[in-house]
Amino acid sequence: xxxxxxxxxxxxxxxxxxxxxxxxxxxxxxxxxxxxxxxxxxxxxxxxxxxxxxxxxxxxxxxxxxxxxxxxxxxxxxxxxxxxxxxxxxxxxxxxxxxxxxxxxxxxxxxxxxxxxxxxxxxxxxxxxxxxxxxxxxxxxxxxxxxxxxxxxxxxxxxxxxxxxxxxxxxxxxxxxxxxxxxxxxxxxxxxxxxxxxxxxxxxxxxxxxxxxxxxxxxxxxxxxxxxxxxxxxxxxxxxxxxxxxxxxxxxxxxxxxxxxxxxxxxxxxxxxxxxxxxxxxxxxxxxxxx
Amino acid sequence: xxxxxxxxxxxxxxxxxxxxxxxxxxxxxxxxxxxxxxxxxxxxxxxxxxxxxxxxxxxxxxxxxxxxxxxxxxxxxxxxxxxxxxxxxxxxxxxxxxxxxxxxxxxxxxxxxxxxxxxxxxxxxxxxxxxxxxxxxxxxxxxxxxxxxxxxxxxxxxxxxxxxxxxxxxxxxxxxxxxxxxxxxxxxxxxxxxxxxxxxxxxxxxxxxxxxxxxxxxxxxxxxxxxxxxxxxx
Ligand SMILES: Nc1ncnc2c1ncn2[C@@H]1O[C@H](COP(=O)(O)OP(=O)(O)OP(=O)(O)O)[C@@H](O)[C@H]1O
Ligand SMILES: [Mg+2]
Numbered sequence: 001x002x003x004x005x006x007x008x009x010x011x012x013x014x015x016x017x018x019x020x021x022x023x024x025x026x027x028x029x030x031x032x033x034x035x036x037x038x039x040x041x042x043x044x045x046x047x048x049x050x051x052x053x054x055x056x057x058x059x060x061x062x063x064x065x066x067x068x069x070x071x072x073x074x075x076x077x078x079x080x081x082x083x084x085x086x087x088x089x090x091x092x093x094x095x096x097x098x099x100x101x102x103x104x105x106x107x108x109x110x111x112x113x114x115x116x117x118x119x120x121x122x123x124x125x126x127x128x129x130x131x132x133x134x135x136x137x138x139x140x141x142x143x144x145x146x147x148x149x150x151x152x153x154x155x156x157x158x159x160x161x162x163x164x165x166x167x168x169x170x171x172x173x174x175x176x177x178x179x180x181x182x183x184x185x186x187x188x189x190x191x192x193x194x195x196x197x198x199x200x201x202x203x204x205x206x207x208x209x210x211x212x213x214x215x216x217x218x219x220x221x222x223x224x225x226x227x228x229x230x231x232x233x234x235x236x237x238x239x240x241x242x243x244x245x246x247x248x249x250x251x252x253x254x255x256x257x258x259x260x261x262x263x264x265x266x267x268x269x270x271x272x273x274x275x276x277x278x279x280x281x282x283x284x285x286x287x288x289x290x291x
Numbered sequence: 292x293x294x295x296x297x298x299x300x301x302x303x304x305x306x307x308x309x310x311x312x313x314x315x316x317x318x319x320x321x322x323x324x325x326x327x328x329x330x331x332x333x334x335x336x337x338x339x340x341x342x343x344x345x346x347x348x349x350x351x352x353x354x355x356x357x358x359x360x361x362x363x364x365x366x367x368x369x370x371x372x373x374x375x376x377x378x379x380x381x382x383x384x385x386x387x388x389x390x391x392x393x394x395x396x397x398x399x400x401x402x403x404x405x406x407x408x409x410x411x412x413x414x415x416x417x418x419x420x421x422x423x424x425x426x427x428x429x430x431x432x433x434x435x436x437x438x439x440x441x442x443x444x445x446x447x448x449x450x451x452x453x454x455x456x457x458x459x460x461x462x463x464x465x466x467x468x469x470x471x472x473x474x475x476x477x478x479x480x481x482x483x484x485x486x487x488x489x490x491x492x493x494x495x496x497x498x499x500x501x502x503x504x505x506x507x508x509x510x511x512x513x514x515x516x517x518x519x520x521x522x523x524x525x
């Protein structure tokens with residue numbers, strides 16, 4: 001029983017990390033209607049930046065989190081402004097998706113060129129220190145991820161519901177032309193949205209780098225999982241992504257132990273296919289009417 | 292206040308408006324009358340910046356606005372209440388109204404405007420927390436008008452506010468439009484209910500196949516044989 005509860009705890013903590021990554025992905029999908037295939041590579045870029053910051057500047061990864069959020073936000077805005085927005089006028093909307101695939105490949109190759117294929121471990125004091133909760137053991141890094149996940153989802157929720165900008169973001173998703181008629185600059189909304197999505201990944205990078213080695217393809221693992229989370233939660237749904245992330249975290253943790261560590265990805269993607277077959281709109285998806 | 296000078300506009304390669312001239316003075320109520328597909332919506336969309344004129348000029352308060360983006364046009368004080376209402380369906384009515392006050396100028400006075408607008412729409416006040424998409428067609432039209440007023444526009448444009456509504460609701464919509472006119476806002480309105488519209492309009496334009504074929508006072512157009520035959524069915 002204790003093992004089971006320990007695994008549940010581990011799963012929820014991992015879910016916090018998935019939540020941060022997935023929320024960014026689902027936001028970009030829900031608002032810009034774009035599947036961002038470069039999401040994982042932005043995470044990878046953030047992880048290398050974290051590694052550079054810790055090894056060259058001697059800063060703790062957590063200290064690097066705020067500047068990384070900012071840097072990734074700016075990168076996200078720039079991607080939307082200079083790559084995706086010009087393509088918006090292109091005849092075929094799929095061109096944008098190809099662009100993110102291209103960007104993903106370019107970033108992986110850039111990383112290979114700069115850092116090679118080696119694994120980089122980011123040093124970080126105290127991140128692996130254990131905390132005992134009765135019979136259960138969690139490490140500081142896990143707890144921080146979980147807390148950050150909750151903070152990000154709550155913060156974004158409040159931002160989207162209460163602020164003028166957040167409301168304008170939702171309005172743009174629900175009726176783009178009407179939002180323009182209210183005085184909303186939708187191109188700016190898309191830039192901000194992509195920026196926020198990328199900023200989430202910046203935070204995730206600073207949190208994950210100390211516990212997971214950085215390599216050019218590290219983004220793929222996390223983002224494939226995030227895709228499953230986003231589909232499970234209902235594409236575009238913030239709280240769906242949060243619940244989905246916790247569920248996938250649990251599945252990851254439990255199947256890794258009870259089935260086999262090598263097979264947990266098989267389990268997750270089996271689940272993915274099952275969702276697509278049984279409930280393609282996800283747990284919290286609004287379905288087709290949401291457009 | 293608003294001048295369209297020889298405006299041509301269309302979609303892709305098709306030209307819809309073949310060089311039209313329209314003028315709206317401050318404080319006026321002006322209507323554009325025309326058959327289905329004549330280009331009335333296209334005219335309003337050109338003014339709103341949603342369709343870019345291919346030639347000619349649009350000026351508002353002396354400044355050219357023909358090349359501005361829609362959000363910049365709104366910031367100048369022109370608001371379009373679009374055909375088909377176009378509410379944000381999954382937002383509460385209150386949030387729809389808040390979206391109406393998105394421009395910095397309108398935002399600063401939002402709560403005062405909200406009170407004024409609610410006085411005009413007591414029925415909307417009761418539905419503030421409901422999703423806009425769950426309202427009836429008539430209620431949605433009222434919200435669309437209320438949302439337009441939230442911007443505190445200098446020029447308010449209506450596109451078919453009574454389209455698809457039951458006669459009793461149409462009457463309510465016209466009551467509201469008349470109340471808005473009485474507050475002194477400048478109005479440019481396109482309406483299928485030509486009789487009632489010409490009655491409240493100071494002036495009207497008749498648009499046929501993308502060209503203005505006639506313009507006169509509302510009352511004069513009501514008496515005109517061509518208008519009576521073509522648009523009033525008399
Ligand atoms: N988005 C569009 N793309 C291509 N053609 C369009 C588009 N919108 C309108 N049209 C065409 O432009 C012409 C004028 O349309 P418009 O909507 O301006 O007419 P209208 O006078 O408002 O008509 P209605 O009374 O039916 O609303 C029509 O022939 C229409 O088919
Ligand atoms: Mg029309």
